[in-house]
Amino acid sequence: EAQVTQNPRYLITVTGKKLTVTCSQNMNHEYMSWYRQDPGLGLRQIYYSMNVEVTDKGDVPEGYKVSRKEKRNFPLILESPSPNQTSLYFCASSSLTGLAGAGEQFFGPGTRLTVL
């Protein structure tokens, strides 16, 4: 089954404790992206990657890191989480052709992060 998986689905942590949220896709997509979703603010892009070893900042990159060492994986790293990073996080992927040009992205199920 074609899918984007994220782990963990739920995470409660404390300020300053480094964490990684994993994202993996099995569709051989070149493009991958991380979003955060907050009430009233919609989906905001954190980082994206056009291909292996190619990453770039989105609209809200502060406090986050990413890496793209393999095509299928795109982990999100919070080196020193703070309470304002409490949010619902989504990983997404798409090809660079076809309906991707029209805006089709495939989203993971989300990771709900709480930073105390």
Next chain:
Amino acid sequence: QKEVEQDPGPLSVPEGAIVSLNCTYSNSAFQYFMWYRQYSRKGPELLMYTYSSGNKEDGRFTAQVDKSSKYISLFIRDSQPSDSATYLCAMKASSASKIIFGSGTRLSIRP
């Protein structure tokens, strides 16, 4: 001012009603218009997309774009309880540009 504005709702209608969901935008460069549907505890999934102005129909769903008014709509006919979800509009200026999402409208269809 946000580039894309969407009424958050919630919107509650009886089963069988026609639902109208709307977004306004400020960037006249937007050419691609999408509607994503997000069920509770799930990621968004693309429901419909249109390019430039006009209407597009897919079953009970119709997407409409009015570029002169910078206004897009999604109509759902014969609404079903399974349509209960959050609907996010989204837009982009070109095939290579990033997607800008609205904040989503929560819709509930009462049986």
